[in-house]
């Protein structure tokens with residue numbers, strides 16, 4: 264799977280400032296990537312390993 268795409272909108276985040284990558288808060292196996300825009304609008308993301316849906 265492409266690592267540098269936003270988990271919510273699938274945009275490439277390679278050169279976008281303010282994007283973040285972190286491990287899934289539930290299972291810690293999968294890397295979640297979020298672009299600045301999706302952080303600002305609090306867009307949902309889903310872990311592919313455990314199905315956790317955040318940020319809520």
Ligand SMILES: [Zn+2]
Pocket residue numbers: 269270271272273274297298299300301
């Ligand atoms: Zn995004």
Ligand SMILES: [Zn+2]
Pocket residue numbers: 287288289290291292293310311312313314315
């Ligand atoms: Zn997970």
